Amino acid sequence: MDLDLRKLRYFVAVAERLHFGRAALALHVTQPALSRQVRQLEHDLGAVLFSRTSREVTLTPAGEQLLHDARALLAAAQAAQERAGRIGAGRHTLTVGFMLGTDVTAALNAFSANHPDVAIELVRIRWWNQARSLLDGTVDIAFVRLPVDSDGLDVLPLYPERLSAVLPARHPLADEAGMHVTALAGEPVLQYADATPAWTAVWNAVPRPDGTQPPRGPAFHDMEELLGYVRAGRGVVLVPEPVAAVFPRPDIAYVPVTGVSPGRVALAWDGTRRSTLVTDFVEAARSTLRPGE
Numbered sequence: 001m002d003l004d005l006r007k008l009r010y011f012v013a014v015a016e017r018l019h020f021g022r023a024a025l026a027l028h029v030t031q032p033a034l035s036r037q038v039r040q041l042e043h044d045l046g047a048v049l050f051s052r053t054s055r056e057v058t059l060t061p062a063g064e065q066l067l068h069d070a071r072a073l074l075a076a077a078q079a080a081q082e083r084a085g086r087i088g089a090g091r092h093t094l095t096v097g098f099m100l101g102t103d104v105t106a107a108l109n110a111f112s113a114n115h116p117d118v119a120i121e122l123v124r125i126r127w128w129n130q131a132r133s134l135l136d137g138t139v140d141i142a143f144v145r146l147p148v149d150s151d152g153l154d155v156l157p158l159y160p161e162r163l164s165a166v167l168p169a170r171h172p173l174a175d176e177a178g179m180h181v182t183a184l185a186g187e188p189v190l191q192y193a194d195a196t197p198a199w200t201a202v203w204n205a206v207p208r209p210d211g212t213q214p215p216r217g218p219a220f221h222d223m224e225e226l227l228g229y230v231r232a233g234r235g236v237v238l239v240p241e242p243v244a245a246v247f248p249r250p251d252i253a254y255v256p257v258t259g260v261s262p263g264r265v266a267l268a269w270d271g272t273r274r275s276t277l278v279t280d281f282v283e284a285a286r287s288t289l290r291p292g293e
Helices: 005-017 020-027 031-045 061-088 105-114 130-135 197-203 223-231 241-246 276-289
Strands: 050-052 057-059 093-098 119-124 141-145 153-161 163-168 189-192 216-220 237-240 252-258 263-270
Touching: 005 020, 005 031, 005 061, 020 031, 057 061, 061 130, 093 130, 093 276, 105 119, 105 276, 130 141, 130 153, 130 263, 141 153, 141 276, 153 276, 163 223, 163 241, 189 197, 189 223, 189 237, 197 237, 216 223, 223 237, 223 252, 237 241, 241 252, 263 276
Parallel strands: 093 119, 093 141, 189 216
Antiparallel strands: 050 057, 141 263, 153 263, 163 237, 163 252
């Protein structure tokens, strides 16, 4: 069976809204037509995707799994269409992913000096979608923060980053020039939402070097949420020092932390997709950022 991308898009529209009527409006189709397409998809897959009652629509376990996979499949299909279209039109583009605060400028400039005809598109990625953005083709290459799920990816470690604690300005340690991580003992630690244990171990230093587990604070998805929780006194968190420079706030303090290992930025790309542009960008990064120094 070939998976029909149109049916998949229809399924995602319903799954994200949990309402057939609203999904039909968004798709500009009639509700009966949408219902038929979803039922046909369920028949094709041999699985019930939605539990339907007169009051609500909910995802079944099979539906939840398909929603997770479908978003990546649709993104990959869209990226493939766009890449083919650009090449067919004679346009050369390299899409570069980056995480907040990563040093992309030197590599971009070195690459562009050798490829002035190639347009570079920058796409911001997060800790929870680093690998997916590369594997589904959303980006061609990316500056990531390790660890990253490297199955299917080639990874070039670049440079280390020290960590800083993010504290409310009224915190007793806010005016310190630096502090040992043990000074945060007992402080609730905000959680990187959907982060793997390996990510948390590096970027929030959990468990601590002495093996202790600090209290868990709320989970955040971006810097705005992080800063909101810190300002409200709901917890503290560790971030890479370059991130602190991007978000200066009078009511927030960033204090360098010792006693923990630094994190590391790396360049990652899908090794199964051969691309001269990607290879040349890797060499530009290697020559300008001097990995290992």
